Amino acid sequence: MTRSETLFEQAKHSIPGGVNSPVRAFRSVGGSPRFIARAQGAYMWDADGNRLIDYVGSWGPMVAGHAHPEVVAAVQAAAVDGLSYGAPTELEITMAERICAIMPSIEMVRMTSSGTEATMSAIRLARGFTGRNFLVKFEGGYHGHGDSLLVKAGSGALTFGQPSSPGVPAELAQYTLTLDYNNSTQVREVFAARGHEIACIIVEPVSGNMNCIPPVDGFLETLRDVCDQSGAVLIFDEVMTGFRVALGGAQQVYGVKPDITTLGKIIGGGMPVGAFGGRRDIMEHLSPLGAVYQAGTLSGNPIAMTAGLKMLEIISRDDFYPELTSKTTYLLEGLQQVADAAGVPFITQQVGGMFGLFFTTESRIDTYAQVTQCNIQQFNRFFHGMLDRGVYLAPSAYEAGFVSNAHTQADLDETIAIAKDVFASL
Numbered sequence: 001m002t003r004s005e006t007l008f009e010q011a012k013h014s015i016p017g018g019v020n021s022p023v024r025a026f027r028s029v030g031g032s033p034r035f036i037a038r039a040q041g042a043y044m045w046d047a048d049g050n051r052l053i054d055y056v057g058s059w060g061p062m063v064a065g066h067a068h069p070e071v072v073a074a075v076q077a078a079a080v081d082g083l084s085y086g087a088p089t090e091l092e093i094t095m096a097e098r099i100c101a102i103m104p105s106i107e108m109v110r111m112t113s114s115g116t117e118a119t120m121s122a123i124r125l126a127r128g129f130t131g132r133n134f135l136v137k138f139e140g141g142y143h144g145h146g147d148s149l150l151v152k153a154g155s156g157a158l159t160f161g162q163p164s165s166p167g168v169p170a171e172l173a174q175y176t177l178t179l180d181y182n183n184s185t186q187v188r189e190v191f192a193a194r195g196h197e198i199a200c201i202i203v204e205p206v207s208g209n210m211n212c213i214p215p216v217d218g219f220l221e222t223l224r225d226v227c228d229q230s231g232a233v234l235i236f237d238e239v240m241t242g243f244r245v246a247l248g249g250a251q252q253v254y255g256v257k258p259d260i261t262t263l264g265k266i267i268g269g270g271m272p273v274g275a276f277g278g279r280r281d282i283m284e285h286l287s288p289l290g291a292v293y294q295a296g297t298l299s300g301n302p303i304a305m306t307a308g309l310k311m312l313e314i315i316s317r318d319d320f321y322p323e324l325t326s327k328t329t330y331l332l333e334g335l336q337q338v339a340d341a342a343g344v345p346f347i348t349q350q351v352g353g354m355f356g357l358f359f360t361t362e363s364r365i366d367t368y369a370q371v372t373q374c375n376i377q378q379f380n381r382f383f384h385g386m387l388d389r390g391v392y393l394a395p396s397a398y399e400a401g402f403v404s405n406a407h408t409q410a411d412l413d414e415t416i417a418i419a420k421d422v423f424a425s426l
């Protein structure tokens, strides 16, 4: 047994499934997860000392690479001044002002400690602001594990939601309408029928939790339009896409302005952070100004703010995003070439520093239904082939991948060379 396998067995005795977040358990790809001992730049080292070129980056936050020296130094310096105060700090103002400057749709922002808290709070705020109960989400969209969001579609667009987890009351799930991502016609139909009852739409503007699926032309614009017509609040969940597809997120790339944006991951530089912000008239409904309650003992934590501010400084430097995007493109072009040479039906999709790998004969993937038709078995074999040779991809065919600016040309070339062997073996 490897040390990782031994640790996994030990973990299962005291941690449900051996992990603190389900996808880490490798259920989707099979096998035993690697336990990580340390990470630096583009690499992680597992408990057996294997070096892995990492394309997960803690599921997104590590856009500048692991243990970035400037972030680590800032956190070390801040730690000696205290780890949490539960009282306001100047750091939080600096953070709020930076976020508002980077994303002009955000006029006021509140910090949380996770993406889940951000989306949960944004939905409560939208419901409180509009006085309506229904929310629209899209199948295959993940917005954290808040009760109203753990709901998937019934078969028809107008059917009431069914909870996708025991523990979510059906009485609550009935308020969640789950539609097809990238289907503007369906959105218009639902809003024509019951737009006056809908509090908000929440959407990943580039879908990253069913692999990587960009919005088709007109989809985000349709969401903006139906919200304008009906008075519903448009929430862009940019927990993944924020500071990833561009400095200003997907709303910058596609030029559509949401009413509320949720953020997480990169904004904390690896510390536990989330945020939600948007139109002033909506945000002013939050407690203590307004009646919609939301709070957090560790919200705006000084260490998390320090790490996040340093990260925002690093990614705001001139060449950060052109470099990140061109590295990602280089990797994907290389993977495509070696897949084609091996005769494996395979395509990639990319927005900025975020990518998707699809084992399919289709020329592009726009829908959840198409993702579920991809060859999962082949992905799983590819995943394990890459992992055995030192490349760490997301352990599921339904996850997006992430490149960091710590990945060097040599890392990308090494990854492509390894993929060449693995494609040939499929």
Ligand code: PMP
Binding pocket: 059, 114, 115, 116, 117, 119, 142, 143, 144, 145, 204, 208, 209, 237, 238, 239, 240, 264, 265, 274
């Ligand atoms: N929204 C999106 C788009 C996400 O990708 C995630 C997490 N992957 C979340 C919300 C939830 O964030 P957290 O895991 O920090 O609660």
